[in-house]
Amino acid sequence: MIGACLFALGACDSKDDPAPDAGATVDAGTDAGSTVVIPEGHTLLTPSATEVHSLAWEGVETPLRFAFVAQAGHHYDLIVEAGSDGYILELRDGAGTSLDYGIPNQRVSETPHAWHWSRFAEGSVQTVEVTWFSAYSEAPVAPFSFRFVDMGPDDHGDLLATATPWTPSEQVLVGRGEHWGERDLLSFQSVAGNVYALDCTFPTPYWDLSIINSREQRFGITDNSNFTETQAATAFRSPGGMFYASIKDQQDSPTPQPYTCVLKDKGAEDHGDTVETATVLPAGTASVQAKIEMLGDKDIFSLGVVAGHSYRVSCTIDGGKGCEVRHAVPGGEFTEDPGDRTKTTFKASQATHFVLVQTNPIVPARWVEGHYTLQFQDLGTSAP
Numbered sequence: 001m002i003g004a005c006l007f008a009l010g011a012c013d014s015k016d017d018p019a020p021d022a023g024a025t026v027d028a029g030t031d032a033g034s035t036v037v038i039p040e041g042h043t044l045l046t047p048s049a050t051e052v053h054s055l056a057w058e059g060v061e062t063p064l065r066f067a068f069v070a071q072a073g074h075h076y077d078l079i080v081e082a083g084s085d086g087y088i089l090e091l092r093d094g095a096g097t098s099l100d101y102g103i104p105n106q107r108v109s110e111t112p113h114a115w116h117w118s119r120f121a122e123g124s125v126q127t128v129e130v131t132w133f134s135a136y137s138e139a140p141v142a143p144f145s146f147r148f149v150d151m152g153p154d155d156h157g158d159l160l161a162t163a164t165p166w167t168p169s170e171q172v173l174v175g176r177g178e179h180w181g182e183r184d185l186l187s188f189q190s191v192a193g194n195v196y197a198l199d200c201t202f203p204t205p206y207w208d209l210s211i212i213n214s215r216e217q218r219f220g221i222t223d224n225s226n227f228t229e230t231q232a233a234t235a236f237r238s239p240g241g242m243f244y245a246s247i248k249d250q251q252d253s254p255t256p257q258p259y260t261c262v263l264k265d266k267g268a269e270d271h272g273d274t275v276e277t278a279t280v281l282p283a284g285t286a287s288v289q290a291k292i293e294m295l296g297d298k299d300i301f302s303l304g305v306v307a308g309h310s311y312r313v314s315c316t317i318d319g320g321k322g323c324e325v326r327h328a329v330p331g332g333e334f335t336e337d338p339g340d341r342t343k344t345t346f347k348a349s350q351a352t353h354f355v356l357v358q359t360n361p362i363v364p365a366r367w368v369e370g371h372y373t374l375q376f377q378d379l380g381t382s383a384p
Contacts, residue, residue: 036125042067045128047150052081057140063131064144070120075154075182078115078128078146083108085142086134091117091159094125099161106135108142116182119157119164156184156247160214163187163244168196168265174258177249183208184247188263192240195266195293196220197369199233200247203257208248211236219243220294222365229365235294237269271299275330275354278302285376290357292321292370298358303376305348310379313355314343317372325374326356345379 038044045068055064068076080087086107091100104113120126132140155175156164163185166173175184190196198220200209209232211220220234227250245263249255270291271279281288283304290299305311315323324341326334329349334356337344346353357374 036069036123038067038125039127041065042127044068045148047076047148049149052145052147054143054145056143057085057132060132060139063129066128067125068148070122070124070126071150072122073119073153075116075118075151075158075178077149077151079149080104080109080113081145081147082110082112083142084145085132085140087144088131088133089115090129092127092129093161099159103133106133114181116158118154118159118182119162151179154178154182156186158183158185160185160244166245166263168263170262170264173261173263175247175261176258177251177254179254180250180252186245187242188245190238190240190243191265192238193268195235195237195269197233197235197264197266198245198261200231200259200261202230202232202259203255204251205230206250207232208250209234210246212244212246214242221363222367223363224365231366233366233368235266235367235369237294266293269293271301273298273300275300275302278354287373287375289371289373292317292359292372295363295367296361298356301355301374303353303355305351305353306378307348307350308381310345310347310382311353312343312345312377312379314375315357315372316342317359317370319368319370321370322360323372324358324360328354328356330354
C-alpha cells in the first residue's frame with residue numbers, strides 16, 4: 001500500500017514507505033504507564049511541525065488510513081497542503097465512533113486546509129481515514145500532502161464529543177484562543193421552550209460566536225463582518241436537548257489575554273408566536289409590556305374587540321431597535337399598514353383580533369433584549 005509508513009521522526013522517507021506491522025504496539029508514554037495497539041492497516045502518525053508527508057493514491061476506492069496516540073488535553077492540527085487532490089476525511093475514536101467528517105474540496109486545492117482536533121484522553125488512539133474524491137476528474141491527478149502537528153494544550157475541545165460541559169448560570173467562563181482557526185465548544189443541556197442568552201467579551205475584535213446543535217446547524221448567530229466589536233451576544237429559543245456554544249478566535253497570532261463568557265437560562269418565552277399560543281388580552285386593554293428576547297422573536301396577542309369598532313395599535317421599543325406591528329382577523333393572514341410599521345389600524349369584524357409584534361431581522365454583533373410597550377386605542381365606529 002502506497003503511503004503506509006510508521007511516521008516516527010526520522011524513521012523513514014515518506015516517499016518510500018514500508019507497510020506497518022498489523023496491530024502494531026507502541027509505547028503510550030510514561031504518564032499512561034502502558035502500551036496501546038494501533039489498528040491493523042493504519043499508519044502511525046507522529047506529530048511534527050515541519051515534516052510534510054506526500055502520499056500517492058493507490059486507487060479511487062482505496063482509502064489512506066492513519067492513527068495517532070493522543071496526549072491528554074492536547075490540540076492536533078492535520079494540515080492538508082495546497083496542491084492536494086480532492087478528498088473525504090473522517091476521524092474516528094478507538095471504538096469506531098465518528099468524531100469529524102468533511103469534504104473540504106472536490107478538486108486540487110489552491111490553499112491549505114487545517115483540521116482541528118483536541119481534548120482527547122491520555123493514550124487514546126484516534127484513526128483517520130482519507131478517501132480520494134473529485135468532481136472534476138475520474139482518477140487522482142495529485143497526491144495527498146499534509147502535516148500533522150501537536151499544537152500543545154487546549155483549554156476547551158474542538159469536537160462535539162470533546163466539548164467542555166457547561167451549566168447555564170451567572171458564573172463567568174474563561175477561555176483562550178490558542179491559535180488561529182481553532183474553536184472552543186461548550187456543551188449544555190437545554191429545556192424546550194426556554195430562551196438561552198450567550199454574552200462574551202473578547203480581547204480583540206477578531207472572533208466568531210454562535211450556538212449550534214449536534215448537526216452543527218446554527219441557532220444563535222452574530223455578525224462580526226466589520227471586525228469592530230469586542231463584545232458579542234446572541235440568544236435563541238431551544239427546542240430542547242443538547243446544544244453547544246461555538247467560540248472562535250480569528251486573530252492571526254494568539255493573544256495572551258483570555259475571553260470571558262456568560263450563558264444564562266432566561267426561562268420560558270414571555271408570549272407565544274402562533275395564533276394557537278397567543279396571549280389573550282381582554283377587551284378594553286389599554287397597553288401591554290413585553291420583550292423581544294432573541295433575533296427573529298415575534299409575539300402574538302389575541303385582543304378582545306367590539307365588532308364594527310376601529311382600533312389603532314402602536315409600539316415603542318428601547319435599545320435602538322425597530323418595532324413592527326401587524327394584524328389579522330381569525331383565520332386570516334397578518335398584514336401591515338404602508339409606511340410607518342410601528343403602528344397599524346384595523347376595523348374589527350369579530351369578537352377577537354390578532355396582533356403580531358416583531359423587530360427587523362438584521363443580525364447584530366451583540367444582541368440585546370428589547371423591551372417594548374404595545375398600546376391599544378379604541379376609535380369607536382369612526383373610520384380608521
